[in-house]
Amino acid sequence: MLLFFADKTPAAPPTLLDLIGDAGVWMYPIFFLSVVAVYIFIERLVVIRGAMKNPANFMKQIKKKVLDGDIEGAKVICKRNKTPIARMVAKGLSRVGSSLKNIETSIEYVGKIELYRLEKNLAMLATIAGAAPMVGFLGTVVGMIGAFIRISQQSTVSPQVLSQGIYTALLTTAGGLIVGILANVSYNYLMTKVQKVIHQMEYVSMDFMDLLQEPS
Template structure:
């Protein structure tokens, strides 16, 4: 079968050269996308979802990573001066995950340190959960888009060979090559979306891990403040 296809291609090329009918036809990316058929619709939707999640999460995580370098120093001063209300008010006026964690810890002052640490940890888990919102969906897009693209290619190849079987002895190279390149369009589109989503996912995960590290560091710093003797 393969030898027959190669022979047909060689004969077609030879005939085209002899008759001077060789023409170079350009195809835009837009036209190529439409060649993929209905399978391109879910792939396009997945690409929009991936871009939206990445952009939205990028700015949310970047905001969460911003920190006032004087925040912990002011908290320390208020606690050592026994100005618990002032420290609590400062946390409420600061819209960051760190501030919300410290706020919970301040509200537990007077209780055992283990209870304070557990309360802060619970708030920290909630803050991390909020930051990771949408990341599982992005991971699903990274793995699902190539599979959908491959499905479109398999379906396209089935249709191409079905058309060939119905053509009987009238099969030509153009019919086969058109079916094959049309079918491969969905695989390329799915891979592009999947690769972009994969890199986007890992970028966001790295940023979340950085925020988590900062949250843990500030929690430790706050617990140290509570353990420090008042001068």
């Protein structure tokens, strides 16, 4: 009687490491993609947040210096602020004295360079969001093929053997989907932050051009 009840004791649920180990070699590329995605997200988040740190009185100080005719003082203020907006304004200040069209073109050129810097590696994050689930599906298909090959080589097939093969194969799909979803959410979040920086850059550039057209 005691032996009968001992056989019915439920097995302990598998840990995360057990699941990764059961999934086989296909979990390694998925794990690598997850590490790359985390690195890109953290690195870009730090850069974008740094770009959004623009002092509220930055343009007030620039306006005061420009209206006073102290262009060099305005450039010093820009150098103290290591932001895309400050670099755009600094470029415009370096062109003061030329035509407004030339100044505007210079600011737009710097703005495109800053936008490229902000969006660096974001395309790779979007690629991971699409590639991780595909790698997971491929691992599942390969795993299912291997499972059915093993089943075909056995004279009798138990439900436990069949379920074990399917369970192992589906783990890569789950892993790929988790990495893909998190990468996609991270990408959309960072792009929202980048759009906010772009709006700030556009607003400041228009404000700066209006400043240059004010009567002295």
